[in-house]
Amino acid sequence: xxxxxxxxxxxxxxxxxxxxxxxxxxxxxxxxxxxxxxxxxxxxxxxxxxxxxxxxxxxxxxxxxxxxxxxxxxxxxxxxxxxxxxxxxxxxxxxxxxxxxxxxxxxxxxxxxxxxxxxxxxxxxxxxxxxxxxxxxxxxxxxxxxxxxxxxxxxxxxxxxxxxxxxxxxxxxxxxxxxxxxxxxxxxxxxxxxxxxxxxxxxxxxxxxxxxxxxxxxxxxxxxxxxxxxxxxxxxxxxxxxxxxxxxxxxxxxxxxxxxxxxxxxxxxxxxxxxxxxxxxxxxxxxxxxxxxxxxxxxxxxxxxxxxxxxxxxxxxxxxxxxxxxxxxxxxxxxxxxxxxxxxxxxxxxxxxxxxxxxxxxxxxxxxxxx
Numbered sequence: 303x304x305x306x307x308x309x310x311x312x313x314x315x316x317x318x319x320x321x322x323x324x325x326x327x328x329x330x331x332x333x334x335x336x337x338x339x340x341x342x343x344x345x346x347x348x349x350x351x352x353x354x355x356x357x358x359x360x361x362x363x364x365x366x367x368x369x370x371x372x373x374x375x376x377x378x379x380x381x382x383x384x385x386x387x388x389x390x391x392x393x394x395x396x397x398x399x400x401x402x403x404x405x406x407x408x409x410x411x412x413x414x415x416x417x418x419x420x421x422x423x424x425x426x427x428x429x430x431x432x433x434x435x436x437x438x439x440x441x442x443x444x445x446x447x448x449x450x451x452x453x454x455x456x457x458x459x460x461x462x463x464x465x466x467x468x469x470x471x472x473x474x475x476x477x478x479x480x481x482x483x484x485x486x487x488x489x490x491x492x493x494x495x496x497x498x499x500x501x502x503x504x505x506x507x508x509x510x511x512x513x514x515x516x517x518x519x520x521x522x523x524x525x526x527x528x529x530x531x532x533x534x535x536x537x538x539x540x541x542x543x544x545x546x547x548x549x550x551x552x553x554x555x556x557x558x559x560x561x562x563x564x565x566x567x568x569x570x571x572x573x574x575x576x577x578x579x580x581x582x583x584x585x586x587x588x589x590x591x592x593x594x595x596x597x598x599x600x601x602x603x604x605x606x607x608x609x610x611x612x613x614x615x616x617x618x619x620x621x622x623x624x625x626x627x628x629x630x631x632x633x634x635x636x637x638x639x640x641x642x643x644x645x646x647x648x649x650x651x652x653x654x655x656x657x658x659x660x661x662x663x664x665x666x667x668x669x670x671x672x673x
Contacts, residue, residue, distance in 0.1 A: 385414025387645050389627060390652045397645055398454060398635040400613055402426070404445040410638030414645055417454030417503065419635025420562070420613040421446060423491070424460045430468045433487035434460075439494030447498045455502035456539070456562070456635070457495050459488070459520070461509035464577060477510045482519055492527040496536070504536040507562055511540040511547055517557045543567035543614075548595040555606035561599055562635075565614025565622070568592060587616035588625055590667020593660065600630050611635055618644050625663065628656030 348359045387397045398419030399410030407418060426442045427434050434442075447455055462468060463477040474480045481488050495506060508520050521538050528535035540557075542548050543564030551561065569586040570577040572595060586592065596612075603610040611633035616622040618636035623644065626634070636644050 385416075385645060387414070387648050389648055390650055391654060393627070393632065393653050395627070395648050396454075396611075396633040397641060397648070398456070398611070398613075398633065399638040399641055400635050401446065401638055404449060406638040407446050407449050410641050411449065411453075413638065413641035415638070415641045417450055417456075418446070419454065419456050419611055419633070420507070421455065421457045422461070423458060424462055424466050427460070428462075428466050428468050430470065432470050433484055434490070436490040436494045439491050440498055443494055443498035447502055447504075450502045452501070453503060454505070455499055456505045456507050457499065458507040458509055458541070459491060463510065478508065478512075478516055482516065485523070488520070488523050489527060492524055493531070496527055496531050496533065499536070500533075505539055505560065506536055507539050507541060509541045509564075510543060510567070511554070512544055514554065514557055517554070521557075539609075541613075542599050543571075545571050545595060548599050551599040551602035552605065555602050555608045558608060560609035560611065561603050563596060563599055563610070563612045563614060563631075565592070565596070565612060565616035568595065568614070569616070584615040584619035585621045587614065587619070587622045588663065590663050590670070593625060593629070594664055594667060596626070596631075597629050597660075597664065604630065609633065620647055623647055624651045624656040625660045627651050627653050628658070628660035630657075 348361070385397070387395045389395060396416055397414070398417050399406070399413075399415040400420040400422070401407045401410060401418050402422040402425040410418070421443075423439070423442070427438070430438075443457070447457075459478070460481050461477060462471050462480055467476055471480045474483065481491075492506070495504070506520075506524060508517060511517060517538070517540055521535075524535050524538055537559035539560035539562055540547075540554060541564045542551060542554075542561050543566070545568065547554060548563075548568060555561075565584065565587040566582070567577060569575070569589065569592045570582055572592050573586060573589060575582055575586065587596070600610055602608070610631060612626055612631050613635040615637075617626060617634040618640040623634075624647075627648070634644065634648075
């Protein structure tokens with residue numbers, strides 16, 4: 303891990319948002335460190351143990367050795383077969399990882415992930431001065447996708463939104479709208495995805511979808527790029543992270559090959575919580591208003607024969623994870639470092655009991671709404 307970038311927030315400062323923490327190219331992040339002095343003097347050696355929430359200033363040699371051993375990912379582990387994950391009552395679950403770098407991908411695969419369920423392509427370009435070229439995308443995608451031969455590789459299109467807006471799109475409508483407004487940029491990214499993803503179980507994911515026309519535009523561009531490359535187009539899925547899209551999931555199902563539920567934005571939108579605020583947390587997805595929308599998406603997917611996964615932080619939350627399994631979700635994508643822990647939680651979950659618990663929360667929410 304030596305030489306990796308890392309971020310540490312002062313205990314007196316505001317807590318970083320979940321999205322900004324993830325946006326740091328998959329780097330370790332922590333706030334309110336508890337070991338060593340604060341603030342550390344410039345030039346002091348330090349180790350950031352984000353898992354423990356500790357910034358260790360002037361670590362002793364044994365601490366350095368212990369932490370290095372705990373974080374080492376050997377090539378043979380990264381190349382090992384995916385871990386078979388099943389619930390306590392024998393239901394198979396596909397466990398994938400969310401990544402933005404080759405290092406995260408190796409970490410997720412070493413933990414037993416079957417592949418990548420969300421590759422965030424915008425992270426390397428948040429400081430860019432213009433739209434990335436095909437060569438720019440290839441330089442970033444190839445190191446990741448080359449690790450995923452024969453494995454699922456879900457590549458999300460550029461999602462310049464929230465705290466991930468580079469200067470050149472600052473005066474434009476963020477997110478998917480900006481990308482659709484630059485068709486050459488969309489073309490270059492799709493071409494790069496198809497080239498770099500050859501040999502993987504490739505799929506393309508459209509972020510923050512709000513209407514069917516957006517999906518149609520991307521599908522047409524993908525079909526054209528695939529035809530130029532002389533290959534069949536990969537599956538095209540949509541992020542379901544807008545409340546209106548979730549509510550109308552049955553309308554979107556015929557236009558998509560799969561749904562990927564983004565619980566972070568969905569929960570903050572439904573509950574009126576600031577997406578970047580300190581009150582935002584994965585467990586908000588257990589609110590019956592959010593859970594009811596997720597159930598609606600699952601039912602729409604099942605009715606249309608569309609695959610569904612959950613890639614938001616709630617998939618790695620011990621409170622929400624059993625509820626998702628209880629609703630019928632069988633594909634989850636979580637932070638690379640969380641894969642082993644989530645696998646153990648899945649193994650301890652009885653889906654029948656989880657279904658009863660989810661039903662109870664939904665019934666209580668409906669009763670409250672009717673008052």
